[in-house]
Amino acid sequence: MKERGWTQLKTSEESKISKSTLSDYINCRTLINPGNVEKLSEAFGVAKSEIDPSFKTSDLNKGELELSPCFSDNVKLPVVGKISCGTGLLAFEEVERYEPTPKEWLNGGEYFYLRAKGDSMINARIMDGDLLLIRKQNDVESGEIAAVLIDDEAVLKKVHKTDSGIILESANPKYPPMILNGNKNIKIIGKLKKVVLNF
Numbered sequence: 001m002k003e004r005g006w007t008q009l010k011t012s013e014e015s016k017i018s019k020s021t022l023s024d025y026i027n028c029r030t031l032i033n034p035g036n037v038e039k040l041s042e043a044f045g046v047a048k049s050e051i052d053p054s055f056k057t058s059d060l061n062k063g064e065l066e067l068s069p070c071f072s073d074n075v076k077l078p079v080v081g082k083i084s085c086g087t088g089l090l091a092f093e094e095v096e097r098y099e100p101t102p103k104e105w106l107n108g109g110e111y112f113y114l115r116a117k118g119d120s121m122i123n124a125r126i127m128d129g130d131l132l133l134i135r136k137q138n139d140v141e142s143g144e145i146a147a148v149l150i151d152d153e154a155v156l157k158k159v160h161k162t163d164s165g166i167i168l169e170s171a172n173p174k175y176p177p178m179i180l181n182g183n184k185n186i187k188i189i190g191k192l193k194k195v196v197l198n199f
Contacts, residue, residue, distance in 0.1 A: 015043040074100040079113040079131065080154075099131065105194055110136040112190070114147055114154055121145075121156055124171035126195055132156060134190035145192040151185050156192065 012019045017036050032040075032051070041048045081094035099113055116130040124145065126132070132147070140146040142161040147154055148168060157168035157178070165181035180186050 011040075011043065015039045075103055075106065075111075077101045077111050077113055077133075079115060081115070099196075101133070105133065111193070112136065113196075114156065116156065116195075120170040120172050120175045122172050124158075126156065126171070127197070131196035132192055133194040133196065135193050136190045138188055140188060140191045146188050147190045147192065149187045149189050150180075154189065159188065 006014070008019050008022050011017075012022055015022075015036070017039055021036070037048050037051050040051045044051070076098035079096040079099050081096050096115070101111070112134055114132045114134055116126050116128055116132055118128055134147045140159055142159060144159060145156060146159045147156055148159070155168070157170060160167040160169060160177075165179065166186065168178040168180065170177070
């Protein structure tokens with residue numbers, strides 16, 4: 001779209017794909033299906049493989065196209081390096097890459113990855129460098145592990161709710177609990193759903 005100078009509205013009109021569906025594709029919330037790959041390739045006047053690299057020529061003589069089997073079973077989700085919430089909206093400022101993720105891991109909602117840093121959650125079997133699959137949500141139950149934004153720094157902690165505020169607990173006794181009572185700008189941004197080990 002950028003190369004042609006097309007907006008999402010223009011792309012939607014030319015391809016006959018809804019704006020909401022295009023937005024899901026652009027933000028890697030859902031996989032593009034083969035029918036819409038064809039619509040976009042016709043709208044842009046390019047090969048299907050330029051829209052979706054998983055299309056590859058399997059027989060040059062017959063011109064047949066083959067869809068990679070892993071593509072239909074995975075969604076590419078962003079691995080986020082930096083998050084901000086300065087405008088009140090969650091913004092991914094740095095995306096390291098997009099990680100293929102089995103669709104069976106996802107159960108509604110929006111997801112993204114953070115990368116574990118340090119050893120503060122080792123007793124929860126979360127090690128430095130592990131990928132953390134996060135379901136985006138602004139609240140969790142007390143006792144659940146969540147991604148929390150503290151002054152634009154995302155941390156993974158067990159959340160405990162009390163009458164006087166929130167306590168963020170590490171899973172390593174050498175790190176004391178963080179007691180937050182309104183002195184810091186904090187926001188729960190998601191719930192930990194799965195840990196992908198870094199070997």
